[in-house]
Amino acid sequence: MGLFVVTGGSRGIGRSLVARLLQQGHQVIGSARGPAPVTSDRLHWTSLDLADPEAAQLWIGEALRPRPSPDRAHLILNAGMIEPLAPVRDLAASALDRHVRLNLTGAMAVAAGFLQASEGWGVERRILAVSSGAARRGIPHWAAYCAAKAGLDGFIRALAAETEQRGGPVRAVSLAPGVVETGMQQILRATPAPTQARFLELHASGGLADVDETAQAMLDYLMADDFGAHVLDDLREARARKD
Numbered sequence: 001m002g003l004f005v006v007t008g009g010s011r012g013i014g015r016s017l018v019a020r021l022l023q024q025g026h027q028v029i030g031s032a033r034g035p036a037p038v039t040s041d042r043l044h045w046t047s048l049d050l051a052d053p054e055a056a057q058l059w060i061g062e063a064l065r066p067r068p069s070p071d072r073a074h075l076i077l078n079a080g081m082i083e084p085l086a087p088v089r090d091l092a093a094s095a096l097d098r099h100v101r102l103n104l105t106g107a108m109a110v111a112a113g114f115l116q117a118s119e120g121w122g123v124e125r126r127i128l129a130v131s132s133g134a135a136r137r138g139i140p141h142w143a144a145y146c147a148a149k150a151g152l153d154g155f156i157r158a159l160a161a162e163t164e165q166r167g168g169p170v171r172a173v174s175l176a177p178g179v180v181e182t183g184m185q186q187i188l189r190a191t192p193a194p195t196q197a198r199f200l201e202l203h204a205s206g207g208l209a210d211v212d213e214t215a216q217a218m219l220d221y222l223m224a225d226d227f228g229a230h231v232l233d234d235l236r237e238a239r240a241r242k243d
């Protein structure tokens with residue numbers, strides 16, 4: 001049976017990932033500020049602010065260490081926020097700092113803690129970072145998000161280049177999931193920004209991806225034999241490659 005760690009598992013894509021993994025019989029370790037999305041004796045849940053990177057790294061170490069070795073260990077770095085949405089001249093240092101601590105520093109700290117704590121198992125570890133198309137192009141009023149997700153891409157690229165890993169092989173991918181109907185999309189529709197009209201139109205025309213279908217496609221991606229072949233990837237492109 002596989003072991004899966006999911007950050008940001010209380011809502012949106014993360015909630016669906018946790019629910020699906022439990023339905024499929026896996027052991028899940030999850031965290032977000034909010035409560036566990038479901039009750040299960042196979043879910044180890046901790047309510048935590050992952051924008052505190054030291055607390056986030058302590059959490060993952062403590063959650064993994066007392067466990068027996070799984071067949072394979074997986075980490076999905078999913079927790080994220082979109083705000084602040086504003087022109088660069090209006091960005092306050094405190095909002096920038098919180099954004100980067102959640103979307104980048106916290107995720108990097110959890111990945112490091114995951115690799116340390118799982119080293120003794122001697123099994124393959126797979127890390128899937130949830131990136132965004134925003135990592136790979138400039139979007140007005142999204143500067144913090146573009147920067148942090150581009151940073152996450154860079155982190156995963158460097159990790160994937162560390163081919164000599166203690167404790168067994170590591171494969172890592174930074175994957176953009178597409179435009180998915182979650183709370184993050186509600187914020188984008190409600191916040192005045194140059195992109196607001198596009199997201200209102202996408203919603204009105206039924207152009208947003210379904211959260212459960214996206215979560216299942218991400219899990220299929222994570223479990224595939226060729227996971228790691230494309231270190232920076234996009235779920236829509238991955239699907240197109242298969243068609």
Ligand SMILES: NC(=O)c1ccc[n+]([C@@H]2O[C@H](COP(=O)([O-])OP(=O)(O)OC[C@H]3O[C@@H](n4cnc5c(N)ncnc54)[C@H](OP(=O)(O)O)[C@@H]3O)[C@@H](O)[C@H]2O)c1
Binds near residue numbers: 010011013034051176
């Ligand atoms: N939806 C899209 O169209 C889209 C597109 C590209 C990429 N993404 C990425 O997909 C991932 C999931 O986003 P989503 O759309 O599912 O958004 P969402 O519905 O807003 O969910 C975000 C998740 O992150 C958690 N989170 C936020 N702040 C946190 C904090 N300080 N500490 C711990 N957990 C925190 C939330 O839980 P709590 O509030 O309970 O803490 C929630 O579980 C994100 O990395 C996002 O950037 C989404």
